[in-house]
Amino acid sequence: MGKKWFAIKTKPRKEFYAKSNFENQGFHVFLPSTIRITRHARKVKEAPSPLFPGYLFLHLAPEEKNWITISGTYGAIGPVRFGEYYPPVPDWFIQGLMERADESGIIQVGIKEKYGFGPGDRVRLTGPNQTIIEGIFKAIDGKDRAIILIEMLKRQVATKVPIASLRAA
Helix, strand or coil: CCCEEEEEEECCCCHHHHHHHHHHCCCEEECCEEEEEEEECCEEEEEEEECCCCEEEEEECHHHCCHHHHHCCCCEEEECCECCECCEECHHHHHHHHHHECCCCEECCCHHHHHCCCCCCEEEEECHHHCEEEEEEEEECCCCEEEEEEEECCEEEEEEEEHHHEEEC
């Protein structure tokens, strides 16, 4: 019998800590992540965030299924189970996630998931002196800029703005 993937429940916001501890024990770990953007006090930060908060995946051979050791790992709660049954995660599911991930395990999600708005959605631009301009999001232009359509003189004008200054309307 070959190795199978199993979902492991982690303590809240301890997924990366648990991943490190499992790797230190020699386990093969997969923690699919995405980039999360946080805004606070006019600062924008990008940080990796688990795609499935509270879970990671271990690739285990039958002789490695020591659930007591796995449950006792710092940062982990234990394997997902139903009574005494520990369901394996299908290989095709994990393989699909791995194919979408880059070399650091980051999976890029769509614009709407990343920023909270997508093409065609109404957005608000916070300008100088806290002025608010409404427009329609059109596309991302480079790493930190977006193109929005603003109505001026009864027609829509495409304008490039910093994406950090946009919010969903």
